[in-house]
Amino acid sequence: MTDATRQRVGARSTQKRADVLQALDACQDFVSAQQLYTRMTASGLQVGLSTVYRTLQALDRGGRLDTVRDTDGERLYRWRSPSGHRHYLICRRCSRSQAVDTDAVELWVEHISATSGFADVEHTLELSGLCPDCHPPAR
Amino acid sequence: MTDATRQRVGARSTQKRADVLQALDACQDFVSAQQLYTRMTASGLQVGLSTVYRTLQALDRGGRLDTVRDTDGERLYRWRSPSGHRHYLICRRCSRSQAVDTDAVELWVEHISATSGFADVEHTLELSGLCPDCHPPAR
DNA sequence: GTATTTGCAAAGTGTTTGCAGAATA
């Protein structure tokens, strides 16, 4: 996971896609397609919004991203952690995220899955709060 | 909670709002504003989409609804269960929902809240699967 | 040279809002 930008996305490897990958890799946190696009163009890269969307879609389909939904319904993306499925605690103010240990929840979900009568149980768990930096002073 | 339709929503009580409340009450499950609107007009009620949205917004602001986000980003609403905060397991095919016992998760969230350094931790937990009716035959 | 990818603009979602007319208190 050192150089994530060297991953294969579509049938061909292109500069634009490498740019998107690099920009995404530079983000330590969740970003929306729009944010990524804005950052890229702001830093001088020439890329189309559709390309950003399409690249993220492709990565998501390939299961290489964690995605989450913003309160406003915007989709946020982040490289999937190497160890697979994770959940994050996201700051409502600055959007910084931090992975949390979810073993207890995963076990509980398995239990539900086994006893509910439902099949193929999937789960989404989103935690938000105010991080230490945003919490004490302003509020 | 017997007759939920008799709740106060805005400053005045109107027929249209009562209609929305009744339609919502008739749903045992999560519905989107659009679905509710469609059902209402389909059953002969004359109402505007904006009114449905505004009524749901008002109820939501008043904390009288549970809301969740559809996979497509659509917002789904449901009367809040009388006992407060709940989580549901929703069928991906027929949208039927079933409340699940989330004590374990609630405890875990409290633990995170206490040890993460984050303040005001809120959580969203969404479970989806295929219910018994949708599961065995078709897939 | 052929198939994929790109970017623009247009179309498509679900949701919100401005405003004039209708309804409530």
Add this chain to the structure above:
DNA sequence: TATTCTGCAAACACTTTGCAAATAC
């Protein structure tokens, strides 16, 4: 009568898609 509410249409934000030009192989 003075507010509040309603419904339409227009505005919005995010996302997807059609298509011709550019690019990778």
